[in-house]
Amino acid sequence: xxxxxxxxxxLRARLVTAFVLLAAFxxxxxxxxxxxxxxxxxxxxxxxxxxxxxxxxVAALAPTLSWPANEADxxxxxxxxVPRTRQxxxxxxxxxxxxxxxxxxxxxPVPDELRGRVRGQNSYxxxxxxxxxxxxxxxxxxxxxKQPTGAKASAPVEVYLTASLRTEQEDTTxxxxxxxxxxxxxxxxxxxxxxxxxxxxLRPVRDLGxxxxxxxxxxxxxxxxxxxKDELADLxxxxxxxxxxxxSTVEELRGMEAKARRFAADVSHELRTPLxxxxxxxxxxxxxxxxxxxxxxTAAGLVGSETRRLVRLVSDLMEISRFDAGAAxxxxxxxxxxxxxxxxxxxxxxQERVRTCFPEGVRAGLDPRRLxxxxxxxxxxxxxxxxxxxxxxxxxxxxxxxxxxADSGPGIPGDALPHLFDRFYKADTAxxxxxxxxxxxxxxxxxxxxxxxxLTAANRPEGGAVFTVRLPSRGPEQNDExxxx
Amino acid sequence: MRKxxxxxxxxxxxxxxxxxxxxxxxxxxxPAEVTAIPRLYWVTHDGRLxxxxxxxxxxxxxxxxxxxxxRSLLAGPTELVRATNLDTAxxxxxxxxxxxxxxxxxxxxxxxxxxxxxxxxLSKLAVGQLVCTxxxxxxxxxxxxxxxxxxxxxxxxxxxxxxxxxxxxAPGPSA
Numbered sequence: 001x002x003x004x005x006x007x008x009x010x011l012r013a014r015l016v017t018a019f020v021l022l023a024a025f026x027x028x029x030x031x032x033x034x035x036x037x038x039x040x041x042x043x044x045x046x047x048x049x050x051x052x053x054x055x056x057x058v059a060a061l062a063p064t065l066s067w068p069a070n071e072a073d074x075x076x077x078x079x080x081x082v083p084r085t086r087q088x089x090x091x092x093x094x095x096x097x098x099x100x101x102x103x104x105x106x107x108x109p110v111p112d113e114l115r116g117r118v119r120g121q122n123s124y125x126x127x128x129x130x131x132x133x134x135x136x137x138x139x140x141x142x143x144x145x146k147q148p149t150g151a152k153a154s155a156p157v158e159v160y161l162t163a164s165l166r167t168e169q170e171d172t173t174x175x176x177x178x179x180x181x182x183x184x185x186x187x188x189x190x191x192x193x194x195x196x197x198x199x200x201x202l203r204p205v206r207d208l209g210x211x212x213x214x215x216x217x218x219x220x221x222x223x224x225x226x227x228x229k230d231e232l233a234d235l236x237x238x239x240x241x242x243x244x245x246x247x248s249t250v251e252e253l254r255g256m257e258a259k260a261r262r263f264a265a266d267v268s269h270e271l272r273t274p275l276x277x278x279x280x281x282x283x284x285x286x287x288x289x290x291x292x293x294x295x296x297x298t299a300a301g302l303v304g305s306e307t308r309r310l311v312r313l314v315s316d317l318m319e320i321s322r323f324d325a326g327a328a329x330x331x332x333x334x335x336x337x338x339x340x341x342x343x344x345x346x347x348x349x350x351q352e353r354v355r356t357c358f359p360e361g362v363r364a365g366l367d368p369r370r371l372x373x374x375x376x377x378x379x380x381x382x383x384x385x386x387x388x389x390x391x392x393x394x395x396x397x398x399x400x401x402x403x404x405x406a407d408s409g410p411g412i413p414g415d416a417l418p419h420l421f422d423r424f425y426k427a428d429t430a431x432x433x434x435x436x437x438x439x440x441x442x443x444x445x446x447x448x449x450x451x452x453x454x455l456t457a458a459n460r461p462e463g464g465a466v467f468t469v470r471l472p473s474r475g476p477e478q479n480d481e482x483x484x485x
Numbered sequence: 486m487r488k489x490x491x492x493x494x495x496x497x498x499x500x501x502x503x504x505x506x507x508x509x510x511x512x513x514x515x516p517a518e519v520t521a522i523p524r525l526y527w528v529t530h531d532g533r534l535x536x537x538x539x540x541x542x543x544x545x546x547x548x549x550x551x552x553x554x555x556r557s558l559l560a561g562p563t564e565l566v567r568a569t570n571l572d573t574a575x576x577x578x579x580x581x582x583x584x585x586x587x588x589x590x591x592x593x594x595x596x597x598x599x600x601x602x603x604x605x606x607l608s609k610l611a612v613g614q615l616v617c618t619x620x621x622x623x624x625x626x627x628x629x630x631x632x633x634x635x636x637x638x639x640x641x642x643x644x645x646x647x648x649x650x651x652x653x654x655a656p657g658p659s660a
Contacts, residue, residue, distance in 0.1 A: 043504060051512050055512055055514045058517055059514065059515070059517045062519050063518075063519070066656070066658075067519040067521045067630070068521060068523075068524075068620075068621050068624040070534075070536065070649060070650075070654040071650055071654050072653075072655050072657075073654075073657060094629070094630065094631075095629075097631050099630065111509070114508070116509075117511070123511055123512070124511070124512035125508070125510065125511055125512055126508055126512055127507070127509035127510070128504070128507040128508055130504070130505065135503075135504040135505070135506075139512070141517065142516040144517070145518075145520075145521050146518055146520045147521050147625065148548075148625065149548070150548035150549065150626070151521065151549055151627075151628060152592065152627055152628035152629075154521060155629070156516070165504060168504060169503065172503075172504065
């Protein structure tokens with residue numbers, strides 16, 4: 001089982017990545033925007049309240065302030081200006097003189113830019129500074145001193161409030177913390193959603209894949225369950241329809257092939273009777289041939305040879321039909337392979353034209369009649385279509401017996417090679433009237449397959465063709481018996 | 486496309502974490518005003534100094550001078566002043582004895598107050614009254630309420646320098 005996220009570039013991994021990225025991006029964006037909004041509204045509200053309250057109070061209390069103010073006067077004035085709800089302090093300055101106020105209460109000096117605005121432009125003002133990581137709001141109020149005539153002009157008095165914005169900062173940080181704490185659950189939820197979505201898509205895809213593989217392996221009755229109404233369900237429906245069509249077509253073809261084979265078998269069988277009559281008649285004709293004149297004698301000879309050819313063809317056809325019907329039986333007998341092949345060659349009088357190379361003592365459990373058919377066909381082909389000398393080699397390899405029939409002829413043409421073992425295939429059309437029925441190699445191959453072996457044809461590098469027969473030395477039941485005893 | 490979101494988000498994050506500096510910004514409003522009036526310092530019943538506006542100054546506080554203020558102080562509290570539970574610690578003086586007040590340095594620096602009686606025999610609060618009254622008037626004249634060092638001189642003795650801030654004061658009513 002592959003990792004839970006599937007293949008690296010697979011559908012599940014891509015879905016998970018996409019979901020997580022989307023979730024991450026949207027939560028981050030939302031958090032950032034919410035935070036900024038919260039910060040500005042929290043901040044704006046507090047600052048607005050602080051500044052306007054201070055300004056209004058200074059304006060209200062100034063008329064009640066005795067001037068010149070002594071210590072007690074100033075203390076009372078400042079005490080009335082300090083907000084009670086947060087850490088703050090008030091200072092009263094005039095020019096370069098610090099008149100009153102505990103500068104160490106907040107430790108934050110009044111910034112020069114603010115002083116410039118309050119003193120220079122004679123207007124209320126406020127500025128925000130950060131000291132030691134804590135934001136402070138400094139609000140400044142100018143107070144004009146009206147002098148009686150004869151007195152020198154007085155510099156304006158400046159009153160400053162320094163208020164801590166720590167609470168506001170903590171509130172805005174809380175928003176950020178909440179967003180950060182929410183990030184992990186959101187990511188997990190996104191992954192979960194992605195996996196669920198992936199599974200919903202992947203499962204039908206996997207089923208379809210498996211069904212396609214089964215179909216490819218030949219199980220034409222494979223069908224897929226159609227669930228739902230989406231594209232995947234359509235695909236499943238199409239697949240089922242295709243499989244059904246394929247199955248019925250294959251059935252049809254098989255039926256047609258079976259019919260054709262049965263026909264061939266029936267025809268061959270029916271032909272036997274007239275053929276046996278014809279053989280008898282042509283035998284008589286050939287006996288009388290010496291006493292016939294010219295053309296009649298040639299005609300008698302011709303009809304005899306053609307009848308014999310027809311008989312061979314029909315018997316080959318019947319042989320093939322037996323293979324097709326599955327009625328062929330294998331009768332294994334323990335035999336000396338070398339001796340069998342030699343007997344085959346000698347019985348057809350080929351011993352002069354065939355070279356044999358046989359080790360001693362190669363024994364196997366094979367069907368002797370069928371072995372004779374195989375060997376005779378291959379050697380006969382080699383002598384007819386290849387060239388002399390024809391070599392037959394035999395060797396024993398592991399569990400198999402290998403027989404090679406090689407000739408020194410021109411070899412097999414490349415385009416003929418794939419069709420060599422087809423029925424009625426003749427490589428050289430000029431030889432259409434040759435002795436062979438066109439079924440020889442096909443029959444040889446069926447005999448080899450019946451043994452559980454294989455028959456291959458190839459061209460030798462040094463020229464000429466070579467046919468290789470590989471047969472298991474023992475059948476499966478013989479192996480069992482061997483191991484039992 | 487996929488590679489863009491990292492810098493995008495980082496940019497968003499970087500632009501606004503924490504409360505930063507801002508301003509200075511303007512705040513609307515008319516500046517407040519206080520009127521400078523020299524005040525006379527009297528004594529409360531709990532031993533503190535409290536100011537009140539002298540009668541003549543209420544009407545026309547022009548040409549403030551420490552000498553004038555001290556003279557008014559030495560003339561004693563009026564009925565109105567007594568009505569607000571204020572008293573004086575200074576010995577009464579007749580209108581004939583005019584105290585002399587001199588100041589060193591025109592707009593800055595200490596002040597010397599020359600009086601007709603022995604200043605070493607004055608009580609602490611009496612000294613405070615004189616010092617604060619002189620400072621109050623002089624501060625108005627100078628246009629600067631910074632503390633002034635006042636030295637008292639009289640009867641062959643000198644006392645000081647004193648500052649008004651050294652004496653306990655009570656906040657006064659508004660003018």
